[in-house]
Amino acid sequence: MRRPVLDAKRIVVKVGSSSLTTAAGGIDPERVSALVDALGEARKRGTEVVLVSSGAIAAGLAPLGLTKRPRALAAQQAAASVGQGLLVHRYTEELARHGLTAGQVLLTVDDVTRRSHYRNALATLGKLLELGVLPIVNENDTVATSEIRFGDNDRLAALVAHLVHADLLVLLSDVDGLYDAPPTTPGARRIEEVTALSELDGVVVGKAGKAGVGTGGMVTKLDAARIAVEAGIPVVLTSAEEAAAALAGESTGTLFHATGRRQRTRLLWLAHATEPAGSVTIDAGAVRALTDRGASLLAAGVTGASGGFHAGDPVDLVGPDGAVVARGLVAYDVDEIPQLVGRSSQELEADLGAAYAREVVHRDDLVLL
Ligand SMILES: Nc1ncnc2c1ncn2[C@@H]1O[C@H](COP(=O)(O)OP(=O)(O)O)[C@@H](O)[C@H]1O
Numbered sequence: 001m002r003r004p005v006l007d008a009k010r011i012v013v014k015v016g017s018s019s020l021t022t023a024a025g026g027i028d029p030e031r032v033s034a035l036v037d038a039l040g041e042a043r044k045r046g047t048e049v050v051l052v053s054s055g056a057i058a059a060g061l062a063p064l065g066l067t068k069r070p071r072a073l074a075a076q077q078a079a080a081s082v083g084q085g086l087l088v089h090r091y092t093e094e095l096a097r098h099g100l101t102a103g104q105v106l107l108t109v110d111d112v113t114r115r116s117h118y119r120n121a122l123a124t125l126g127k128l129l130e131l132g133v134l135p136i137v138n139e140n141d142t143v144a145t146s147e148i149r150f151g152d153n154d155r156l157a158a159l160v161a162h163l164v165h166a167d168l169l170v171l172l173s174d175v176d177g178l179y180d181a182p183p184t185t186p187g188a189r190r191i192e193e194v195t196a197l198s199e200l201d202g203v204v205v206g207k208a209g210k211a212g213v214g215t216g217g218m219v220t221k222l223d224a225a226r227i228a229v230e231a232g233i234p235v236v237l238t239s240a241e242e243a244a245a246a247l248a249g250e251s252t253g254t255l256f257h258a259t260g261r262r263q264r265t266r267l268l269w270l271a272h273a274t275e276p277a278g279s280v281t282i283d284a285g286a287v288r289a290l291t292d293r294g295a296s297l298l299a300a301g302v303t304g305a306s307g308g309f310h311a312g313d314p315v316d317l318v319g320p321d322g323a324v325v326a327r328g329l330v331a332y333d334v335d336e337i338p339q340l341v342g343r344s345s346q347e348l349e350a351d352l353g354a355a356y357a358r359e360v361v362h363r364d365d366l367v368l369l
């Protein structure tokens with residue numbers, strides 16, 4: 001089957017820590033240089049490229065005298081703070097050889113789920129591409145807390161691909177594709193194409209290969225592939241060494257064909273990049289209104305709430321049978337919910353003021369799960 005690479009006008013390329021750094025910690029300049037050559041070639045062919053690069057923490061280890069990824073969040077953040085600058089410096093120098101300019105974009109979960117932040121992220125990436133800049137995206141590790149981290153750049157890359165309306169996502173790792181079992185297993189075979197996600201049912205995935213550098217292993221790559229293909233974006237998973245071949249449309253690695261169609265972008269972030277800060281329980285009528293009519297959640301259908309959420313936080317909407325029906329950005333603090341339960345908007349407005357006539361979750365801020 002023809003590879004979708006050469007038809008792609010805009011590609012998101014994600015590269016993992018293990019492909020950029022040495023086992024001892026620290027940037028491997030030759031590997032960065034080889035990757036940038038591959039990206040430069042793609043740009044020469046007229047393809048727009050967004051790079052999602054891991055490696056900040058790994059790059060910061062050696063300068064801080066550390067030999068492995070620290071476990072404490074603060075220490076990881078310190079390493080990322082040191083490493084991110086070094087990494088982008090390396091990319092900037094290498095891209096300059098190709099006459100290209102690098103632009104750093106550091107994202108947090110909030111940046112892509114809150115409407116105003118999301119618009120900013122989208123506008124900035126759009127402008128950078130329009131200006132011919134090659135955006136280099138990473139998670140803003142130095143400010144993210146464990147609760148509001150993407151945690152892995154594989155998922156971040158899938159969401160960025162969706163955000164910028166990419167035609168293809170290329171995931172580069174230290175392994176040249178998806179194998180039907182961890183590659184160290186005798187007899188493990190590379191899967192060349194995945195046309196339906198059900199084909200992944202028998203695949204055995206293991207943890208990250210190189211101890212201490214990568215984070216998610218194959219599991220997060222498959223999550224990312226799933227998010228992308230279900231949203232209509234094909235994925236090529238291969239090794240960083242194969243980057244040039246993959247970007248030139250050669251058959252390397254594993255190709256995941258798109259299975260779904262494009263969805264509204266911000267809602268995809270809401271479903272995949274947020275952790276709920278609590279839950280709002282709703283009655284059967286509200287479940288039907290949300291699922292059948294795509295309606296907003298009104299106070300009349302709310303039966304209760306739990307958790308420590310504030311207005312603007314993501315919450316799960318839970319039906320009478322305990323099943324999570326949807327995730328949405330709630331418009332009230334958890335303390336305000338009890339006085340709203342089961343009441344009509346008119347009643348609330350008359351009783352508590354015009355501000356209380358608003359929906360509990362607006363349908364634009366809601367995604368069915
Ligand atoms: N079924 C599988 N197919 C391919 N690789 C696998 C599989 N199961 C586990 N792995 C491991 O996942 C590793 C890649 O994950 P990781 O080290 O997190 O990469 P990165 O740093 O590129 O994100 C590979 O080195 C491989 O050992």
Ligand SMILES: N[C@@H](CCC(=O)OP(=O)(O)O)C(=O)O
Nearest residue numbers: 017054055056057152153215
């Ligand atoms: N944001 C972190 C990387 C997180 C991550 O997903 O790493 P990897 O599994 O190597 O892609 C960093 O730059 O160190």
